[in-house]
Amino acid sequence: MLLNWLKIAFANYKKNWLSTLINILGLSFGLAIFLLVFINWLDEKSYEKWVPNKENIFMLEYKNSAFGYMTSSSYPMLEVSKERFKEIEDFAIGNIWYGNKQRLNYGNISCYVDAGSATSSYFEFFPYEKIAGNYKDALQNDNQIALSEETAKLLFGKNYKNCIGKTVVQDNNGKSYLISEVYKLPNSNTVFKPGYLTRPEGIKDNKDQWLNFSYIGFFKLKPNTDVVALQEKLSNQLQKEEKIMSEKWGEKYDEKNKTEVFLTSLSTMKLDAQGGGIDKGDKKNILILMGLSVLILVLSAINLINLKTAQSSQRAKEVGVRKAIGSTKNQLILQFLLETFILCVFSCFLAFALVELLLPFYSKFLGKEIQIENLNLYGYALLIVIFLSLLSGIIPAIYLSNFKPINTLKGNFSRSSHGVFLRNSILTLQLIISSFFIISSLIINSQVNHMMNKDLGFKGDQTIQIDFKKTDWRQKDFNKNKYERLRNEVKNIRGVTDVTGSVLTIGNGYTNMSSVKNAEDTTKVINSAGLGAIELNYFKFYKIKFASGRDFDLRKSSDTISGAVINETFAKQMGWNNENALEKEFIPGWDGKKKYKVIGVVKDFYFQGVHAPVVPVTFFNYERNWAKNNMHNLQIKVSKDDIEGTLKRIEKFWKEKAEPGYPFDYHFVDKHFAKTFEQFKKQRILFTILNSVVLIVALLGLFALSSLLIEQKLKDVAIKKILGASEKSIVLDLTKKFLIISAIAVLISIPISYYFMNEWLKDFAYRIEMPWFPYVLSFVILLLLTFAVVSIKAYRATQVNLVKYLKYE
Numbered sequence: 001m002l003l004n005w006l007k008i009a010f011a012n013y014k015k016n017w018l019s020t021l022i023n024i025l026g027l028s029f030g031l032a033i034f035l036l037v038f039i040n041w042l043d044e045k046s047y048e049k050w051v052p053n054k055e056n057i058f059m060l061e062y063k064n065s066a067f068g069y070m071t072s073s074s075y076p077m078l079e080v081s082k083e084r085f086k087e088i089e090d091f092a093i094g095n096i097w098y099g100n101k102q103r104l105n106y107g108n109i110s111c112y113v114d115a116g117s118a119t120s121s122y123f124e125f126f127p128y129e130k131i132a133g134n135y136k137d138a139l140q141n142d143n144q145i146a147l148s149e150e151t152a153k154l155l156f157g158k159n160y161k162n163c164i165g166k167t168v169v170q171d172n173n174g175k176s177y178l179i180s181e182v183y184k185l186p187n188s189n190t191v192f193k194p195g196y197l198t199r200p201e202g203i204k205d206n207k208d209q210w211l212n213f214s215y216i217g218f219f220k221l222k223p224n225t226d227v228v229a230l231q232e233k234l235s236n237q238l239q240k241e242e243k244i245m246s247e248k249w250g251e252k253y254d255e256k257n258k259t260e261v262f263l264t265s266l267s268t269m270k271l272d273a274q275g276g277g278i279d280k281g282d283k284k285n286i287l288i289l290m291g292l293s294v295l296i297l298v299l300s301a302i303n304l305i306n307l308k309t310a311q312s313s314q315r316a317k318e319v320g321v322r323k324a325i326g327s328t329k330n331q332l333i334l335q336f337l338l339e340t341f342i343l344c345v346f347s348c349f350l351a352f353a354l355v356e357l358l359l360p361f362y363s364k365f366l367g368k369e370i371q372i373e374n375l376n377l378y379g380y381a382l383l384i385v386i387f388l389s390l391l392s393g394i395i396p397a398i399y400l401s402n403f404k405p406i407n408t409l410k411g412n413f414s415r416s417s418h419g420v421f422l423r424n425s426i427l428t429l430q431l432i433i434s435s436f437f438i439i440s441s442l443i444i445n446s447q448v449n450h451m452m453n454k455d456l457g458f459k460g461d462q463t464i465q466i467d468f469k470k471t472d473w474r475q476k477d478f479n480k481n482k483y484e485r486l487r488n489e490v491k492n493i494r495g496v497t498d499v500t501g502s503v504l505t506i507g508n509g510y511t512n513m514s515s516v517k518n519a520e521d522t523t524k525v526i527n528s529a530g531l532g533a534i535e536l537n538y539f540k541f542y543k544i545k546f547a548s549g550r551d552f553d554l555r556k557s558s559d560t561i562s563g564a565v566i567n568e569t570f571a572k573q574m575g576w577n578n579e580n581a582l583e584k585e586f587i588p589g590w591d592g593k594k595k596y597k598v599i600g601v602v603k604d605f606y607f608q609g610v611h612a613p614v615v616p617v618t619f620f621n622y623e624r625n626w627a628k629n630n631m632h633n634l635q636i637k638v639s640k641d642d643i644e645g646t647l648k649r650i651e652k653f654w655k656e657k658a659e660p661g662y663p664f665d666y667h668f669v670d671k672h673f674a675k676t677f678e679q680f681k682k683q684r685i686l687f688t689i690l691n692s693v694v695l696i697v698a699l700l701g702l703f704a705l706s707s708l709l710i711e712q713k714l715k716d717v718a719i720k721k722i723l724g725a726s727e728k729s730i731v732l733d734l735t736k737k738f739l740i741i742s743a744i745a746v747l748i749s750i751p752i753s754y755y756f757m758n759e760w761l762k763d764f765a766y767r768i769e770m771p772w773f774p775y776v777l778s779f780v781i782l783l784l785l786t787f788a789v790v791s792i793k794a795y796r797a798t799q800v801n802l803v804k805y806l807k808y809e
Helices: 002-015 017-045 075-084 149-162 227-248 283-310 312-324 329-366 376-401 405-410 417-452 478-490 557-561 568-573 626-630 643-658 669-711 714-722 727-761 773-798 802-806
Strands: 057-064 068-070 088-095 101-106 109-118 129-133 144-148 167-170 175-184 196-198 217-221 260-265 463-467 496-500 513-518 525-534 546-549 563-567 585-588 596-602 617-621 633-638
Touching (some): 002 017, 017 283, 017 329, 017 376, 017 669, 075 217, 075 227, 101 149, 129 149, 149 175, 283 376, 283 417, 283 669, 329 376, 417 669, 417 727, 417 773, 463 643, 463 669, 478 496, 478 626, 478 633, 478 643, 525 568, 525 626, 557 563, 557 617, 563 568, 568 596, 568 617, 596 617, 669 727, 714 727, 727 773
Parallel strands (some): 109 196, 144 175, 525 617, 563 596
Antiparallel strands (some): 057 068, 057 217, 057 260, 088 109, 088 217, 101 109, 101 167, 129 175, 144 196, 167 175, 463 633, 496 633, 546 596, 563 617, 585 596
């Protein structure tokens, strides 16, 4: 019986080769896209699988009105909580900051690797494979260092396992460290990949500093701990300490804006961190892509359902004969499900071939290395194939098996309205999905263009930024003196037209923030304002426009001592306008009780991407306070006449005099800022690709379906031609039903698209108003494509051989 079913199945595949090919291509492309997105999801979910007892390890995060979500923690929050709450077994600090590279020296040999700091308990939380040394002795005091195997090899070569007890020097501060441990980084996915670890500096000084959030902290909890209840206890503890500190500073504690504590599981930290986490993944974008890829799969299944039901006339007599000779309904259902399952299995194999072909390009697009290493993927793929087979096969199978032998053998089965309604409903759903993708693609494209064409408020062309790799915050004025020395020397390089510097740098967001009070009315407070310590030529350098007031004047000592320039957002949040803000005074939270006087208001410009709102910033002379030692970059404007030659001269100077022994890196400011658009440009590209796939799959399915339905009406066409109907009227008559279905589908898709795209646009501080043209354009595009696809077959139908279809009438 099974062999007979297989013979019939392959005979039907051959007979209906066009619809079979369309079904296989649609399913394989749909599966391939879904698998690519799903592989990325599995890759993101696979982080920290190597950590034992990971379900009981949690990272501390915080939320308050001033800074939003924060991943960093204070030291007493970790140490005191362990002693105070019995649910906590231990704590560890693991400061693994993304992009924090340092140079280590051993004699004349050096390496430039990722640096981290950790307490000794770190190795109990994250037990790397030990290569040499003893974890119990590691990082017990401030002069010890633990090296990764790769770092040890770079410094000591083949004898790296014998390096325990030897001394290495951290180049940025000249401090010597004794090697106590060599560890091997895990091969599996992890965010914990330090090239070396030292003990965090300043722990002794920070033991009572509850609000000094300088450490990434972890708790190991006892099994079955009520995490929500512990979060509440931790929040109450911190809020109590905040209140004590506020009273100590003579400030009123804001009961409405208390800091909350969150415990994020290590198992889900990569995607579910409340704040920035450690190299956090983009969960929302992955889920959106997952949802869209599921829609494409559904679209492919709809094609299969529609084409199978449309082919019912070709299988009706077969069903009638089988039932007449004793086949049961269940046997027929199984037979038709088997035919669908074979198509799905073949499509799955083709999909995996496409995945292997596309995965390298997809990995490069995402900026990460993805490999198919999770064997569970094949199990998930099998489940998807079974689900698809049932989803797309059960409806046609039940529909066909319900044919009555007496009707099918007489040939009047096709007059049933049930099959027509089913096809029309499913075709409508298919076109709704297509319309949704068209509308969404147009709106995403409009929003991305809106951001990219927005006036950024500065001119960063022909400007490069070089960040210092060797810095030292402990040595008094080390970074300030280095900045001033290099600034003066770089100015003399041929091709350099100007040089400036700042603490906040364009394209890198707001890294230094503090509260600010109105000096006249201290109840008016900006909770989070940017510290814009700058070189005094900064505004001229970037051609930033003033809304009112003036720029800094070196001839006026008051400008350099207490003068400040604010942005428009600062003035607005303080309750001032651009004009009356001038000569007003405020008290910043970073300079004691010293008053700053506003001498100018600059128009808002962007430090980070235009998807986020401009925050209030106050700009002041960098030499004024502790900010001077945070000047650790040069921003250099080069002449357009010889950019390449100038860059080579700067590189030579940097390698020989500025930072010898360090790699030379720079970025163009405008191109670096453009990277803030990358996420959204990628979304636009992906949506355009998905939209193209959706339209191709939908239109191929529509072509195959219209071909089958029009072929069933060839006798009607022949009769109409005999009666004198024109080719134009016949084509319109055959396409009319499909055009009506397309129009209905677009109308249904409009509120659905509006809701989801409005939700997507809510993530943007500067968004477009919901445009009307994507909805109209979707209506026009879908009607034109439907007419173009269906009319091809309809026109061919008008060329029918009348004798062939009417010779027995």
